[in-house]
Amino acid sequence: MTISTAPLIHATGLAIMRGERVLFRGVGLTLSPSDAIVLRGANGAGKTTLLRMLAGLTRPEAGELARAAPHHWIGHKEGIKPQETPRSHLALWAQAWGSTADIPEILEKMALTRAADVPGRYLSAGQRRRTAFGRLLLEHRPIWLLDEPYTALDAGGRAMLDGFISSHLVANGALITSMHDAAGFPVTHEVTL
Amino acid sequence: MSAAPILAAFRQAFAEAWAGGAGALLPLGFLGGAAVLVPLGIGSDTQTLKAVGPGIIWVSLALSSLVTLERIFQADVEDGTLDLWLQTGAPMAALAAAKTLAHWLAAGLPLALASPLLALMFQAQASVELLIHLGLYTLGGLAFFFWGGVGAALSATVRRGGLLISIIALPLYVPTAIFGAIAMTGGIGSDGAPLLLAASTLFACAVAPYAMAAALRLAAD
Amino acid sequence: MWSYFANPHKFLSLSAWLAPLFYGAGTLCILWGLWQGLWIVPKDEYQGGDIMRVMFIHVPAAWLSMASYSALAVASFVWFIWRHELADIAAKAIAPLGAVWTALCLATGSIWGKPTWGTWWQWDDARMMSVLFLLFLFLGYMALRASMDSRQKAARAGAILAMVGAINVPLIKFSVDLFTSLHQPASVITADGPKMAAVYLTPLLVSGLGHALLFGGLVMTHMRTEIRQRRIARLTASALEG
Numbered sequence: 001m002t003i004s005t006a007p008l009i010h011a012t013g014l015a016i017m018r019g020e021r022v023l024f025r026g027v028g029l030t031l032s033p034s035d036a037i038v039l040r041g042a043n044g045a046g047k048t049t050l051l052r053m054l055a056g057l058t059r060p061e062a063g064e065l066a067r068a069a070p071h072h073w074i075g076h077k078e079g080i081k082p083q084e085t086p087r088s089h090l091a092l093w094a095q096a097w098g099s100t101a102d103i104p105e106i107l108e109k110m111a112l113t114r115a116a117d118v119p120g121r122y123l124s125a126g127q128r129r130r131t132a133f134g135r136l137l138l139e140h141r142p143i144w145l146l147d148e149p150y151t152a153l154d155a156g157g158r159a160m161l162d163g164f165i166s167s168h169l170v171a172n173g174a175l176i177t178s179m180h181d182a183a184g185f186p187v188t189h190e191v192t193l
Numbered sequence: 194m195s196a197a198p199i200l201a202a203f204r205q206a207f208a209e210a211w212a213g214g215a216g217a218l219l220p221l222g223f224l225g226g227a228a229v230l231v232p233l234g235i236g237s238d239t240q241t242l243k244a245v246g247p248g249i250i251w252v253s254l255a256l257s258s259l260v261t262l263e264r265i266f267q268a269d270v271e272d273g274t275l276d277l278w279l280q281t282g283a284p285m286a287a288l289a290a291a292k293t294l295a296h297w298l299a300a301g302l303p304l305a306l307a308s309p310l311l312a313l314m315f316q317a318q319a320s321v322e323l324l325i326h327l328g329l330y331t332l333g334g335l336a337f338f339f340w341g342g343v344g345a346a347l348s349a350t351v352r353r354g355g356l357l358i359s360i361i362a363l364p365l366y367v368p369t370a371i372f373g374a375i376a377m378t379g380g381i382g383s384d385g386a387p388l389l390l391a392a393s394t395l396f397a398c399a400v401a402p403y404a405m406a407a408a409l410r411l412a413a414d
Numbered sequence: 415m416w417s418y419f420a421n422p423h424k425f426l427s428l429s430a431w432l433a434p435l436f437y438g439a440g441t442l443c444i445l446w447g448l449w450q451g452l453w454i455v456p457k458d459e460y461q462g463g464d465i466m467r468v469m470f471i472h473v474p475a476a477w478l479s480m481a482s483y484s485a486l487a488v489a490s491f492v493w494f495i496w497r498h499e500l501a502d503i504a505a506k507a508i509a510p511l512g513a514v515w516t517a518l519c520l521a522t523g524s525i526w527g528k529p530t531w532g533t534w535w536q537w538d539d540a541r542m543m544s545v546l547f548l549l550f551l552f553l554g555y556m557a558l559r560a561s562m563d564s565r566q567k568a569a570r571a572g573a574i575l576a577m578v579g580a581i582n583v584p585l586i587k588f589s590v591d592l593f594t595s596l597h598q599p600a601s602v603i604t605a606d607g608p609k610m611a612a613v614y615l616t617p618l619l620v621s622g623l624g625h626a627l628l629f630g631g632l633v634m635t636h637m638r639t640e641i642r643q644r645r646i647a648r649l650t651a652s653a654l655e656g
Contacts (some may be wrong), residue, residue, distance in 0.1 A: 020647040077273025083212035096201035365549040368589035
């Protein structure tokens with residue numbers, strides 16, 4: 001098997017407006033396998049918007065964007081319904097994506113075994129984050145787009161996430177993430193907005 | 194394209210409908226309230242009640258669809274689920290249709306099924322006609338939910354969008370309400386009215402999902 | 415052709431003289447139509463006597479209400495396909511004016527209906543109902559635009575709703591037509607040519623033209639204001655960013 005080094009994401013000249021305000025313009029980046037790009041910038045600089053653009057959720061006002069592989073998206077909002085438990089949430093998305101992953105095993109890796117059957121409305125913020133990150137393990141996808149992934153995670157949670165990201169990068173995966181803190185995994189380059 | 198994401202969306206929406214708004218109980222409560230309040234309000238004259246009964250049930254069906262739909266897409270925007278559904282690669286129109294169908298099954302269909310009982314309370318004769326009416330309410334309710342879904346998707350990012358949904362959906366409910374009423378009152382043109390009702394419901398099911406999909410992409414943007 | 419008119423600068427210079435022209439010509443037409451209608455034409459006892467003179471406002475308003483929704487739908491469609499900002503500006507300008515003419519049609523219809531049919535409002539009259547739902551479509555469109563938090567979102571949401579409304583208008587009209595109509599059958603445009611006497615028809619058509627010109631002029635003024643408002647917003651935003 002040959003390992004392709006063709007870029008997974010290639011973007012040039014991206015621009016976005018909010019009302020009449022230009023949030024950013026002329027933003028470009030290239031994501032290759034094993035790359036980890038960290039987006040930096042003050043609150044309101046447009047990090048979330050750029051990530052949403054790369055995920056195909058927000059339409060750029062100008063610029064070119066090409067994505068060559070499937071991606072995982074974890075935003076600020078975890079996408080967990082009040083009645084969903086971590087177990088049923090992961091089962092639902094396994095069904096939607098046609099994944100046959102072992103859900104109890106993922107719950108164990110996420111240290112969610114005890115909370116596995118607690119409905120979303122009773123989960124703590126950290127438990128909700130861990131459930132959302134569980135989706136990363138449901139299916140292998142080369143691109144991970146994570147918006148401020150450390151939010152609400154305790155030290156153990158961060159270490160766990162860093163571990164997942166590092167092994168994803170080693171396995172030729174790639175990552176674009178926004179964060180304010182220092183990253184606990186090897187960063188290829190930083191983009192400041 | 195596989196049907197798996199569409200089935201999953203249906204399953205999630207159905208579970209949410211039952212968990213969130215007490216499912217079928219809320220619209221049934223609506224209908225029950227109307228059934229009790231109308232005779233108190235307009236008097237218990239048998240002929241009057243008989244005349245207004247079908248209309249009250251249509252109105253309750255329309256109102257209950259509006260009440261139910263207010264949250265269906267708004268909740269998805271707030272908890273981030275919409276972002277995930279938009280990224281499944283499945284056609285958003287199909288996902289929106291599946292979600293709307295799930296909410297109709299949870300809130301619209303039970304109401305139609307309960308209609309013969311309410312018709313009896315409004316002094317209707319117990320006859321096979323009530324079952325035909327049940328069929329008409331089923332069809333009409335489906336159209337209400339699909340057009341209401343367009344209003345719900347357009348106002349998904351609007352706080353207190355309920356009023357907006359009503360004003361958007363009201364003109365779209367007109368054909369269904371009229372064909373349904375003509376079919377039941379048995380006046381001129383009532384022979385073809387059930388077919389017209391069915392046709393307008395099919396039209397709603399065919400057109401509304403695309404409008405919902407466009408509106409939901411906007412809501413996530 | 416679209417691209418030529420889609421340029422806001424060309425629109426501004428064109429409308430600078432076209433809008434006043436429309437105002438002037440429109441006002442003259444309306445005044446002449448009203449003078450003819452109120453003082454010159456004989457009253458028609460079958461249509462309620464002198465009250466039938468309200469026709470010279472009512473019928474043009476009815477034409478305008480339908481024409482303005484069509485214009486709104488066309489502008490929305492053009493915006494949705496080609497994303498010409500001017501089409502969105504036009505749609506935004508048409509909606510409140512269309513609502514005003516639609517409300518005028520309903521109000522004059524009620525005033526005409528009370529002495530003629532003995533009722534202000536007739537629920538099973540097809541045209542009254544259609545026009546009422548047209549008013550709801552306009553109001554819904556305006557409410558939706560107003561509740562969006564940016565002009566881009568307002569444009570997209572508005573276009574979706576206007577197009578959904580437009581494809582439903584024939585269905586709404588057809589369903590409402592199934593109710594018996596109190597109105598007389600169509601008398602201006604029929605297969606055999608106009609059935610109405612020329613003494614009524616000419617002032618009516620001139621009045622209709624006047625309303626259309628006035629409407630057009632107001633839409634242009636509205637659009638000019640909106641273009642400048644957006645320009646101000648753009649300048650303010652870039653000034654704030656330094």
